[in-house]
Amino acid sequence: MLSIVGGKYRVLVGEKMLEASLRGRFKHASKRRVLVGDVVELATHGDHGVTIEDVAERRSVLQRRTPGKSRGLRAVAANVDQVIVVGSARDPMWDPHMMDRFVVVAEANHLPVIVIVNKADLVDNPDPLGQPYRMAGYNVMVSSATTGSGIDEVKGALLGKTSLLTGSTGVGKSSLLNAIQPGLGLRTAEVSRRGRVGRHTTVSVEMYPLDGGGFVVDTPGLRDVGLWAVDPPEVAAAFPEFAAFLNDCRFDDCRHLQEPGCAVKAAAAAGKISETRLDSYRKILGEAVESSRAWE
Ligand SMILES: Nc1nc2c(ncn2[C@@H]2O[C@H](COP(=O)(O)OP(=O)(O)OP(=O)(O)O)[C@@H](O)[C@H]2O)c(=O)[nH]1
Ligand SMILES: [Mg+2]
Ligand SMILES: [Zn+2]
Structure with a gap:
């Protein structure tokens, strides 16, 4: 499925673009929303157009x-x-x-x-x-x-x-x-x-x-990605260059903020990882903690 324009779903079939509408059961089940990138099963109804009948299992969302x-x-x-x-x-x-x-x-x-x-x-x-x-x-x-x-x-x-x-x-x-x-x-x-x-x-x-x-x-550019929060424990994992140092922090639950003996902080000071990235990590962690609280 390529796009949703004005409630119509544009679907590529071979080299042809078809406009389909949603079958009733999809309309009401929001969890089964059809997404851009979905592989869908279509049915034709003569003059009554084409409907999306099913969505194939996704390899990623x-x-x-x-x-x-x-x-x-x-x-x-x-x-x-x-x-x-x-x-x-x-x-x-x-x-x-x-x-x-x-x-x-x-x-x-x-x-x-x-x-x-x-x-x-x-x-x-x-x-x-x-x-x-x-x-x-x-x-x-x-x-x-x-x-x-x-x-x-x-x-x-x-x-x-x-x-x-x-x-x-x-x-x-x-x-x-x-x-x-x-x-x-x-x-x-x-x-x-x-x-x-x-x-x-x-x-x-x-x-x-x-x-x-x-x-x-x-995709439309976003002016603010502050919304794109992730769960706090996921934040450090989202900075792959930290991985090599995580085991060397003094505290197992080190959040790489101001804790003593933080190996990530030491790596940044030694130029092994980017100070700017560490700074981003801290900002995003702060936001993630705040937004996860706001949702409780
Ligand atoms: N000098 C220069 N201008 C560029 C380059 N790439 C894009 N532009 C210009 O930047 C402006 C914005 O480009 P778009 O392609 O519309 O940007 P976009 O990221 O798709 O923006 P949104 O759709 O709003 O998210 C246009 O005036 C482009 O001509 C580039 O490599 N060099
Ligand atoms: Mg654009
Ligand atoms: Zn640390």
């Missing part, structure tokens, strides 16, 4: 948490193989803490992550921006949707897989997809100069087939 009135888990897409976290070197400015939030959500969903430093054409040296992620073991790509640099590498990573692009608004997610496959013709829009804050151009989660095989899921 990417979900995030939402607080407030609509609090709970919200599934974003099904059957995603990898999450591509996109940031821009400038316009909007690279924001490591925001990047880390997107990465943590993917990690909490146990999905592999690729980090992209886009708009490389706007700065002299984009490489240092990706360095904390290289140190953490992530695959980092530096690209420009405008000049085309790095696009082949990104394309190579997407082929044959289902990839979901996420990141702040205006960093160039849709532009990257257009550069990889110009036929997509996704809507993109200039980031407003004033305040360098992007407007939301992509408004819904949509999936597209890639010519060489595989699928990409374009």
Whole structure:
């Protein structure tokens, strides 16, 4: 299932796009929501159109948490193989803490992550921006949707897989997809100069087939990922570079805040892990603790 537009479900059947509606029993069972990325079983009813009859077992579900009135888990897409976290070197400015939030959500969903430093054409040296992620073991790509640099590498990573692009608004997610496959013709829009804050151009989660095989899921950029909380114990696990040090903390229940004998803190001081990432960890942990309390 590729997208939901105005209550209609667009489903790819072979090379053909069909519009289907939901069978009654799906409409009322919210737990059985049909997601972008789902493999569905269809039935045709002559002139009465096509209905979605069933959803195949999912190999993954990417979900995030939402607080407030609509609090709970919200599934974003099904059957995603990898999450591509996109940031821009400038316009909007690279924001490591925001990047880390997107990465943590993917990690909490146990999905592999690729980090992209886009708009490389706007700065002299984009490489240092990706360095904390290289140190953490992530695959980092530096690209420009405008000049085309790095696009082949990104394309190579997407082929044959289902990839979901996420990141702040205006960093160039849709532009990257257009550069990889110009036929997509996704809507993109200039980031407003004033305040360098992007407007939301992509408004819904949509999936597209890639010519060489595989699928990409374009998502609306989020201005705030504070909502994407994970359970407190999951937070340290979402920073894979901490793993090598966790056993050496003096206290078994060390939270790597201000505890004495913290091996993670020592590793950061020694330059073995990124101080910025440790700082992100602490911020996200604080939020995770707070939001898990708020839900009790
Ligand atoms: N200089 C430069 N501009 C870029 C690059 N990639 C995208 N842009 C521009 O950045 C603006 C925002 O790009 P979009 O592709 O709409 O960004 P997005 O991440 O899809 O934004 P949302 O859909 O709101 O989440 C557009 O004006 C693009 O032309 C790049 O590599 N270099
Ligand atoms: Mg977009
Ligand atoms: Zn520690």
